[in-house]
Amino acid sequence: MEFKQGRLFFLALIFFLGASIHPQEPSLTLVIDGPDPDNDYTSMEAIHMGEVDCWGSPGASGDLVGIYGKPVGASSLYDKACRGVLYEFLSATGGNNEFSHPTSILAVYVVSSLKYELSVMAQLNGDASVGLDQLFYKEDSQTEYIPFTNHPQTLVSRGTPGASYFFYDFGLQVEFGDKPGHYFWNLTYTLTSY
Amino acid sequence: MRDLTNTTKEGGGMAKKNLVFCSALVLCLFSVPASFDAQETKSSAVTLQADINDVLVLIIDGTDVGENLYSEDYTTNETCILGTVDALGTPITGGDPAVNNQEGDPVDAVGNELTSPYDSKCIGSFYQFFKVNDKPDATQHPTSAIGIYARGTNVLTYSLVVQAAVSGTANVTVDQLKWKEDGAATPTAGYADYTAFDTTQHSIRTGGPGTLEFHLFHDYGLLVEFTDTAGPNIWSITYTLATT
Secondary structure: OHHHHHHHHHHHHHHHHHHHHOOOOOOEEEEEEOOOOOOOOEOEEEEEEEEEOOOOOOOOOOOOOOOOEEEEOOOOOOOOOOOEEEEEEOOOOOOOOOOOOOOOOEEEEEEEOOOEEEEEEEEEEOOOOOOHHHEEEEEOOOOOOEEOOOOOEEEEEEEOOEEEEEEEEEEEEEEOOOOOEEEEEEEEEEEEEO | OOOHHHHHHHHHHHHHHHHHHHHHHHHHHHHHHHHHOOOEEEEEEEEEEEEEOOOEEEEEEOOOOOOOOOOOOOEOOOOOOOOEOOOOOOOOEOOOOOOOOOOEEEEOOOOOEOOOOOOOOOOEEEEEEOOOOOOOOOOOOOOOOEEEEEEEEEEOOEEEEEEEEEEOOOOOOHHHEEEEEOOOOOOOOOOOOOEEOOOOOEEEEEEOOEEEEEEEEEEEEEEEEOOOOOOOOEEEEEEEEEEO
């Protein structure tokens, strides 16, 4: 009898505690938007940087035209130490919001009911003369570029629950040793809640 | 009369059962929220395409004012004005500032220097422009008539050739204009160390594989002969860089 009473008590306790601790299903959203004109966030974006070369010629095609490359390794293209050029795509700072991101090439929108971590990794398809790390990124508000890698790099750690926007600029280094051709960087952004 | 010993034993068993049941429930309760703490992951992908083009740059700078590579004095179309010259080697006037006042040296038919233009073997005078070898650097070429700069992406092979044509007065031929590398030994006089321009292509440099980068400096020399008909003469010199 005591056992039955105890069991009933514990069953009631289970119900009570179960009802009290039952959390909502965690909410997790990750969408991105590139420089295409639609300003629509999706889970799969394409960025076409157009035609570039190690002389820094302004691209005449692609999503961002008219951007010149700046010498790398020397102040002049004619310097023997010059390795190539760096094309900076939308390096200006500020002016981005949830409706548009005119000064960043990529906007990342995150919604999470829990703390989260955002990371990115990359792969490159093309001739081996071009390195994966010739593509760089930086936060829109920062000045220092970070090369992409083929292993995950943490962009945001301990992200605060809720909705957040992150804005990134890209840089592409084109070197004299690069073989001409089409190159594809596949970037994977991963959001993990915990 | 109840066996208190048995009752105590039964009570102890009951307590054990309750304890086990309770422990199981506690474990269940802890396991419920634990199941909601599992990580969840979402991914988004970007495909970024860049079309890398090759680059081939060939630019030159002549005797005009401004000889700085970094300041973009080098172009693809230069003009060198050598001014007024004659077979006696009279100092130049009316040319680019860098060539004015240059005198010609009397020479014989094979390019040797003579002591006097009045020597019967003298065929005319040879004007040497910037004959001194003074190691021009990347930005200036004060001791060479022309700077040649080439830059390009990865190539298997490359070749730089030059050819020339002359238009002007009678008896003046294309080979009266000559060139030599600035780094070559400085000749005392005469044109024996110079290479005559030609209407056919003459190889200047070949190389590869690898990235293409070189900077050359050439001196010019002009032979003016007594047989030349006076008047303006124009040499058109074409440098061609080809790659594979």
